[in-house]
Amino acid sequence: MLDINLIKENLDLVKTAAKNKNISVDLDRLIEIDAERKKMIGKIEVLRSERKKNGEKMQKATEKERKNIAEEGKNIKKKIADLEAKYETIKNEFDELMAKVPTVPSEDTPIGKDSDQNVEVGSWGEKPVFDFKPLTHIELGEKLDLLDLQKGAKVAGYRGYYLKNEAVTLVMGVMLEAINKMINRGYRPFIPPTLVKSFPLFGSGYFKDQEYNSEIDEIYQIASRDKDSTGEISKEKKFLVGTAEPSLLAYFSDEVLKTEELPIKVCGFSQCYRSEIGSYGKDTKGIYRVHEFMKVEQVVICPADHEKAKEIQEEMVGISEELHRDLGLPYRKLQICTGDMSAGKYRAFDLEAWMPGLNRYGETGSASNFADWQARRLNIKYIENGEKKYAFLLNNTALASARTLIAILENYQQKDGSVKVPKILQKYVGKERIDLR
RNA sequence: GGAGAGGUCGCAUAGUGGUCUAGUGCGUCUGACUUGAAAUCAGAUGUGUCGCAAGGCACCCAGGGUUCGAAUCCCUGCCUCUCCGCCA
Numbered sequence A: 001m002l003d004i005n006l007i008k009e010n011l012d013l014v015k016t017a018a019k020n021k022n023i024s025v026d027l028d029r030l031i032e033i034d035a036e037r038k039k040m041i042g043k044i045e046v047l048r049s050e051r052k053k054n055g056e057k058m059q060k061a062t063e064k065e066r067k068n069i070a071e072e073g074k075n076i077k078k079k080i081a082d083l084e085a086k087y088e089t090i091k092n093e094f095d096e097l098m099a100k101v102p103t104v105p106s107e108d109t110p111i112g113k114d115s116d117q118n119v120e121v122g123s124w125g126e127k128p129v130f131d132f133k134p135l136t137h138i139e140l141g142e143k144l145d146l147l148d149l150q151k152g153a154k155v156a157g158y159r160g161y162y163l164k165n166e167a168v169t170l171v172m173g174v175m176l177e178a179i180n181k182m183i184n185r186g187y188r189p190f191i192p193p194t195l196v197k198s199f200p201l202f203g204s205g206y207f208k209d210q211e212y213n214s215e216i217d218e219i220y221q222i223a224s225r226d227k228d229s230t231g232e233i234s235k236e237k238k239f240l241v242g243t244a245e246p247s248l249l250a251y252f253s254d255e256v257l258k259t260e261e262l263p264i265k266v267c268g269f270s271q272c273y274r275s276e277i278g279s280y281g282k283d284t285k286g287i288y289r290v291h292e293f294m295k296v297e298q299v300v301i302c303p304a305d306h307e308k309a310k311e312i313q314e315e316m317v318g319i320s321e322e323l324h325r326d327l328g329l330p331y332r333k334l335q336i337c338t339g340d341m342s343a344g345k346y347r348a349f350d351l352e353a354w355m356p357g358l359n360r361y362g363e364t365g366s367a368s369n370f371a372d373w374q375a376r377r378l379n380i381k382y383i384e385n386g387e388k389k390y391a392f393l394l395n396n397t398a399l400a401s402a403r404t405l406i407a408i409l410e411n412y413q414q415k416d417g418s419v420k421v422p423k424i425l426q427k428y429v430g431k432e433r434i435d436l437r
Numbered sequence B: 001g002g003a004g005a006g007g008u009c010g011c012a013u014a015g016u017g018g019u020c021u022a023g024u025g026c027g028u029c030u031g032a033c034u035u036g037a038a039a040u041c042a043g044a045u046g047u048g049u050c051g052c053a054a055g056g057c058a059c060c061c062a063g064g065g066u067u068c069g070a071a072u073c074c075c076u077g078c079c080u081c082u083c084c085g086c087c088a
Helices: A004-009 A011-020 A027-060 A063-100 A137-143 A149-156 A166-184 A198-204 A245-251 A306-326 A373-378 A401-411 A423-429
Strands: A119-124 A188-190 A220-222 A238-240 A256-258 A264-273 A292-302 A331-335 A347-355 A360-369 A381-384 A387-390 A392-400
Touching: A004 A011, A004 A027, A011 A027, A027 A063, A119 A306, A137 A149, A137 A401, A166 A188, A166 A264, A166 A292, A166 A306, A166 A392, A166 A401, A166 A423, A188 A245, A198 A245, A198 A373, A245 A264, A245 A292, A245 A373, A245 A392, A292 A306, A292 A401, A306 A331, A306 A347, A306 A360, A306 A392, A331 A360, A347 A401, A360 A401, A373 A392, A392 A401
Parallel strands: A188 A264, A256 A381
Antiparallel strands: A119 A331, A220 A238, A264 A292, A292 A392, A331 A347, A347 A360, A360 A392, A381 A387
16 A cells, blocks of 8 residues: 555656556546545535534524424435445545555566566575486475375365475474574564454455455455355455464554564464465476465564665575575575566565475575555554654565475485485484485 | 353543533643652643645444434444353
8 A cells, every 4th residue: 555645746656666567557547536535525524514513503493493404404414425425436446446556666676577587686505416316305205205295185185285204393393493593583483373354464465456356366265154144244254374474464553663662573483375376287296386384484564764674674584594504405586576576565585495306496485575565554653753654564484384395305315315304403303314214 | 152241532430312522530741849759730642534724524343224413322243351061
């Protein structure tokens, strides 16, 4: 969400941003409808004021006058109802358009159509050289009895999977390492709810429009309580989060924070659910793209200062990079181009770990700065010198379970089919190497 | 799952149809008194929105309804608390 006055003042900038982000939104219509909206509010308020005065008249009126005053009141009531109905239509169109308006990306964001035009801005580690053909995590997982995709599909359906044996302690170790790293860096740990109302998701930008749309949004809606026994829609809709970010941000919604409290740094461990509605044909094998996984997420609320936010984003990415290095996973860092950015993002980077079995890099983390776009929707403000401002919100993956597991299995595989356990995880797995059974 | 009680401007409370532009106490801020503090006294003290401004309008959990007029009456939902039942 942007400020309507800001959009008006920077119309060309916003238009260019929408074009570069491949977002279709009629901004001229937005400006037009905003003017209509304001005019309508003015008219309604005059009538409401009349209604109030008419009510006051009634109290002083004689018995004879009352009838006329009541008539007049009914008249005003009708006028207000008519205008309010019209206003609602206008307001709906206004809200729909506003929900689509993108953040203007940072100046250093590369302009591009899609992910092919993301720009590599850093890398670490040597890709391992094998004197044999490296196996995929699917083959390794099966041989070492760590991963069961058949049973996963049988029980959970398409993209279902079981982790077993050392994969369990290994993945839990990864999560705990990430949480402890975050704590050591001053991030407060949370285990947030994963089943949430609609506002945390809308507020964080996970609905492409104003309302949830199961056809395009990658979010699961929980259906069981949508309708009561009579078929009436009664209960509030609930959704499964795709990351801890919405729950963590919504924790601070409707708050006015003190400047001294900022930046607020938190991290969340959660199960993450993704419908993958838009990627039916993609990554159909293995556990690269799955409907549920675990993740440690970092979230920061910082003052509305681009320099400060830039610093913090670097710190956040730095922590993720460090975690990759701790695990010995070669990676590269990409700056995300306009076309690969969602509407709300101001500046974003991805980390991609090298996955030798798949023979490509795979995204293992994504760091985003939304500036004040999410804060406007979630109403997260802070007070500075008596003035209230919307905060800047940033988030980043610390580490996620499934893809980190892929990278570890595929990078640490040995000629004999075994997989070495990264040093920092040995204490969790209880061994240095996972052997064939 | 059953029964009951509730949700009011930071906190606590008052308010059952118009005089509510929501009273009072506490807290907070400013000032006076004081060497300083406490105490006391005086004043101020919610949010959003429209407007250049004067000012208007909205908000008493949320959404509907009744009424000339709703914090107040009615309906629905959400949430909290108490008791019972069930349960990891």
